[in-house]
Amino acid sequence: MSENKITIQVLGSGCPTCKKLFDLTKQAVAEMKLGAKVEYITDVQKIVDMGLMSSPVLAIDGKPAFVGFVPDVEEIKKAIQKAGEKNNI
Amino acid sequence: MSIFYPVQLLADWLTYGLFHIVPSTLLASAVDFFIYDTTKIFILLSVIIFAVSIIRSYLPPEKIRAVLAHKNQYVGNMLASTLGIITPFCSCSAITLFLGFVQAGVPLGTTFSFLVASPMINEVALVMLLGLFGWKITVIYIISGLIIAMLSGAIIGKLKMENLVESFVFQNAVGASVNLPHMTRKERVAYAKDYTLDILKKVWLYVVIGIGVGAWIHGYVPADFIARYAGSGTWYAVPLAVLIGIPLYSNAAGVIPLVSVLTEKGVSMGTTLAFMMSVTALSLPEFMILKKVMKPKLILIFAGIVSLGIIFTGYLFNWVL
Numbered sequence A: 001m002s003e004n005k006i007t008i009q010v011l012g013s014g015c016p017t018c019k020k021l022f023d024l025t026k027q028a029v030a031e032m033k034l035g036a037k038v039e040y041i042t043d044v045q046k047i048v049d050m051g052l053m054s055s056p057v058l059a060i061d062g063k064p065a066f067v068g069f070v071p072d073v074e075e076i077k078k079a080i081q082k083a084g085e086k087n088n089i
Numbered sequence B: 001m002s003i004f005y006p007v008q009l010l011a012d013w014l015t016y017g018l019f020h021i022v023p024s025t026l027l028a029s030a031v032d033f034f035i036y037d038t039t040k041i042f043i044l045l046s047v048i049i050f051a052v053s054i055i056r057s058y059l060p061p062e063k064i065r066a067v068l069a070h071k072n073q074y075v076g077n078m079l080a081s082t083l084g085i086i087t088p089f090c091s092c093s094a095i096t097l098f099l100g101f102v103q104a105g106v107p108l109g110t111t112f113s114f115l116v117a118s119p120m121i122n123e124v125a126l127v128m129l130l131g132l133f134g135w136k137i138t139v140i141y142i143i144s145g146l147i148i149a150m151l152s153g154a155i156i157g158k159l160k161m162e163n164l165v166e167s168f169v170f171q172n173a174v175g176a177s178v179n180l181p182h183m184t185r186k187e188r189v190a191y192a193k194d195y196t197l198d199i200l201k202k203v204w205l206y207v208v209i210g211i212g213v214g215a216w217i218h219g220y221v222p223a224d225f226i227a228r229y230a231g232s233g234t235w236y237a238v239p240l241a242v243l244i245g246i247p248l249y250s251n252a253a254g255v256i257p258l259v260s261v262l263t264e265k266g267v268s269m270g271t272t273l274a275f276m277m278s279v280t281a282l283s284l285p286e287f288m289i290l291k292k293v294m295k296p297k298l299i300l301i302f303a304g305i306v307s308l309g310i311i312f313t314g315y316l317f318n319w320v321l
Helices: A016-031 A044-049 A073-088 B005-018 B026-058 B061-068 B073-084 B091-103 B108-120 B123-133 B135-158 B167-171 B185-220 B223-230 B237-264 B269-281 B284-290 B296-320
Strands: A008-011 A038-041 A057-060 A063-067
Touching (some): A008 A044, A016 A038, A016 A073, A044 B091, A057 A073, A063 A073, B005 B026, B026 B185, B061 B073, B061 B091, B061 B108, B091 B108, B091 B167, B091 B284, B108 B135, B108 B296, B123 B237, B123 B269, B135 B269, B135 B296, B185 B237, B237 B269, B237 B296, B284 B296
Antiparallel strands (some): A057 A063
């Protein structure tokens, strides 16, 4: 399955809001039964290097999917799903 | 007739009809006041935060940066202060905003104007002001906030403080291009809904406690007790209010209802405004986080200039109003 190739990253300054996004993303990945690992990056320079300025960020395959807020689990699942479908083509 | 007249009817009905509290007692006025204010504030919070979130989804900080990167210093200060209003400010984003601006070539002074305006003129504070003090005080607050943000940024720009920023900041340059996920209208509405719920979840308890304590003071504490210590005649009231406001950052939502009642009991308006500006603009946790990117001396200068601006505003309004 190509889904294993997806890289999922949560980037944040280490604040409680960022931690919440990390936990929700892990939950989403677990519920979707993907083998993918969720990476948690607290180096804020990485966010700025991506051209972004709000924390936290959820990036899928290096592309920002959610910036500056915490969506609910279903929306995270949808975003991961969409990225997975693109990979299959 | 106020648009909140139905809310008043609801509060009256609950207090006298449902709870059967004897009218014109202290308890009745406190309960009525509590129901009216909480209902009104929650309606305002939901509507205004939702609206601001929708606007923000079209104008995120990344787009604001693209505008600011090419402006000269003074135009920049003005624009940055104004744009700071719609940007939500959580201390989590203080560093990314700072790095993102400075590394894309936005002048330091302009960046500071934004850092002052963004938390000080935020939508939660504005809703509380609007709901509890009315639109005149809200407009006064916005205008004085903008002036303080512009001047603080202009002064820091003039002082040439770049050497007080940690050196790694300038070693890394980024472009000011916008690299955001595209949002459909449905996604913008979902974002605004999530954001509004998130803020409501964060502040509801403070609002309820703040209005609750306020309602109690409203009913029971005599006015001259407070006026004696915090009326406009007391010279130290303004600086003291600013000092007390610094550690109270995240509680702005609960502090404002409390303060609105204190005003009714004799605290002067200038002191009140100074206190609220200090609660929102000067935040200890934000200063701790900013230490990663700038020397403590610059943080102190920044806090000092903003404090002086707030104290001046406080005295001015005590004198004028």
